[in-house]
Amino acid sequence: MNRRPVRTRPWLASFIIALFFMAVAASAAVGWWYARESPAHQGPIVLVSIDGIPATDLRVYGAERSDTPAIDELALDSVIFDRAYAHSPQTLPSHVSMLTGQLPLEHGVRDEAGFAMNARAKTLAALLRNRGFATGAAVSSFLLRPQSGVAQGFSFFDADLPVPTAGEAPPLARQGALTIDAAEHWLQLQGSQRFFLFLQVDRTDADSAIARIAAALKERRLYDDATIIIAGDHGETGAGTSLDDTALRVPLIVKQPRSGGAGRRVLTPVQHIDLVPTILDLVRAPVPGELRGRSLRAVLDNERGTIPSRPIYAESFAVTWWPLSRMAFKPVNGGRRR
Secondary structure, three states: OOOOOOOOOHHHHHHHHHHHHHHHHHHHHHHHHHHHOOOOOOOOEEEEEEEOOOHHHOHHHOOOOOOOHHHHHHHHOEEEEEEEEOOOOOHHHHHHHHHHOOOHHHHOOOOOOOOOOOOOOOOHHHHHHOOOOEEEEEEOEHHHOHHHOOOOOOOEEEOOOOOOOOOOOOOOEOOHHHHHHHHHHHHHHOOOOOEEEEEEEEHHHHHHHHHHHHHHHHHOOOOOOOEEEEEEOOOOOOOOOOOOHHHHEEEEEEEOHHHOOOOOEEOOOEEHHHHHHHHHHHOOOOOOOOOOOOOOHHHHHOOOOOOOOOOOEEOOOOOOOOOHHHOOOEEEOOEEEO
């Protein structure tokens, strides 16, 4: 019995061929995307917070000074954010926002004294520790003592202040050299490069901190692969009551692995709450959905990258009286927004 030859309709054959070439093209596109996608940062990640320094105090932001050579050298390897802002002119609320990615009204620390971080807030250290990073910190200010909540997630947290002698008031800070000693010692003990170090020093110790940490990383041949972030906690504040550029505009300098983007300047306003999403994005960790900040990776990875502009929120609970004509910020939920 003879079988009839199977006849394929011309349009069906063309459709199958088209589907085949579309699949090949799609596979090539996906492969190209993965090829160009920068790899996850494996560490080390170092965040250095400088207490009480406005952006305009550093040479990279136009200051006429030559006494910060280590910061100036690191800035040459870095992306510079020209308009970075704190959420508070006070040390403790500012640092909690920096480390949690939350506004003061969310993490609950709205003044220097009598406040502790909301138990529901998660620090960057806790999130990175869950991703396998070793976490260490050394701080100079009494305001950042563990009882404030900022020690959450750190396996090592050095905040030891000198013991006062009889009749002396308890110290509110320690010498920056002691803080840097503790941070450098912990860094040297790390068995791999997958670690996160947070270091907080006063402005007078900032250049020494950068010089010593950079040298320690270079000694261990980790500098080229390191992500180093310099951030001011707030600017010149006086009594901690003003909410203007002098008090809130801070330096933000990001040195990436292999000095990616070195020399680039970003003009879009950014905030402290953008730091946590950015670092999590760099290590390809999930970003908690409740965070208001956004990752800055787009402008770190690509000179043509953009990030959307957003309102800048800042607040101060310090008591003061100002003539209405001098108020630059409107009240929002107990604070003021630029």
